[in-house]
Amino acid sequence: MKPLTFADVTPESLYLNRRQIMAGMTAMTAAALAPRAARAEDLKPNTFEEITGYNNYYEFGTGKEDPAANASMLKTDPWTVKVDGMVDKPGDYALADLLSGLKVEDRVYRFRCVEAWSMVIPWQGVPLAALLDKIGVQPSAKYVAFETLLRPEEMPGQKMGILDWPYREGLRIDEAMHPLTLMATGLYGKPLPNQNGAPIRLVVPWKYGFKGVKAIVRITLTDQMPQTTWNMMASNEYGFYANVNPNVDHPRWSQASERRIGGGLFGGRQDTLMFNGYEDQVASLYKGMDLAVNY
Ligand SMILES: Nc1nc2c(c(=O)[nH]1)N[C@H]1C(S)=C(S)[C@@H](COP(=O)(O)O)O[C@H]1N2
Numbered sequence: 285m286k287p288l289t290f291a292d293v294t295p296e297s298l299y300l301n302r303r304q305i306m307a308g309m310t311a312m313t314a315a316a317l318a319p320r321a322a323r324a325e326d327l328k329p330n331t332f333e334e335i336t337g338y339n340n341y342y343e344f345g346t347g348k349e350d351p352a353a354n355a356s357m358l359k360t361d362p363w364t365v366k367v368d369g370m371v372d373k374p375g376d377y378a379l380a381d382l383l384s385g386l387k388v389e390d391r392v393y394r395f396r397c398v399e400a401w402s403m404v405i406p407w408q409g410v411p412l413a414a415l416l417d418k419i420g421v422q423p424s425a426k427y428v429a430f431e432t433l434l435r436p437e438e439m440p441g442q443k444m445g446i447l448d449w450p451y452r453e454g455l456r457i458d459e460a461m462h463p464l465t466l467m468a469t470g471l472y473g474k475p476l477p478n479q480n481g482a483p484i485r486l487v488v489p490w491k492y493g494f495k496g497v498k499a500i501v502r503i504t505l506t507d508q509m510p511q512t513t514w515n516m517m518a519s520n521e522y523g524f525y526a527n528v529n530p531n532v533d534h535p536r537w538s539q540a541s542e543r544r545i546g547g548g549l550f551g552g553r554q555d556t557l558m559f560n561g562y563e564d565q566v567a568s569l570y571k572g573m574d575l576a577v578n579y
Pocket residue numbers: 335338339340341342343396397398432451479480481492493494495496497498499
């Protein structure tokens with residue numbers, strides 16, 4: 285049986301006029317309507333305004349509205365990506381050359397930040413596996429590491445010591461090769477807005493959002509587990525794996541539920557799904573691993 289959503293139990297006219305009726309609702313009614321279970325099929329995308337107006341991108345400030353306000357100062361053309369390490373075709377690639385021959389796909393994914401908010405985002409991009417096949421991963425490579433552009437003149441946050449710049453992330457090779465893993469270059473059919481990581485960013489839908497490194501300028505194949513920004517910052521709070529897991533809480537807050545951005549005051553809280561709802565596709569990658577240890 286499908287759990288009811290706030291929309292299910294609310295006539296459309298009231299739903300649209302929520303603001304007007306809110307004043308008349310008692311706190312008790314609101315509490316009764318608030319908790320709802322997430323539905324695996326609940327993939328209604330957030331609006332373009334929500335996706336591009338509420339961001340994490342510390343190079344442009346720590347506030348959720350800072351990236352939208354400040355990221356336009358980043359120049360994304362021309363853009364060069366260094367490919368190095370254990371690859372057959374290393375080099376400094378112009379972005380268009382790196383992507384040439386790769387098919388851009390549409391992917392609507394749940395997005396779950398470690399801070400316990402979430403969205404649904406209609407990305408466009410190329411599977412990372414296709415890109416890795418193109419550059420030729422050598423058998424000795426066990427991980428892929430990514431770096432964001434380091435350009436403090438255009439990324440003012442990099443003049444502050446909030447994080448150890450440049451922002452860095454990484455994946456195990458099998459995670460990187462998984463068909464769900466995307467190098468996003470667009471959303472809603474438009475080129476990726478700067479605040480979302482233009483011109484190219486990583487999207488791993490079963491992991492917390494911080495794995496999704498933005499404005500990538502370097503891809504390194506290595507046999508060592510890469511250092512990752514948030515793990516370096518607070519290793520007891522942010523692990524290398526960062527798989528979405530409602531059963532493993534962050535030391536300072538619960539990960540059992542999440543606030544869906546745009547869900548409204550009463551409808552926005554929902555259960556967090558194991559591997560963010562992608563358990564059937566990815567659980568086998570972590571067979572035999574203790575997910576509370578490898579968080
Ligand atoms: N370079 C860089 N990449 C980053 C971040 C950042 O601060 N800098 N924030 C991460 C975090 S915590 C999240 S939740 C997502 C947010 O992506 P969005 O703004 O497109 O929703 O980007 C991730 N990638």
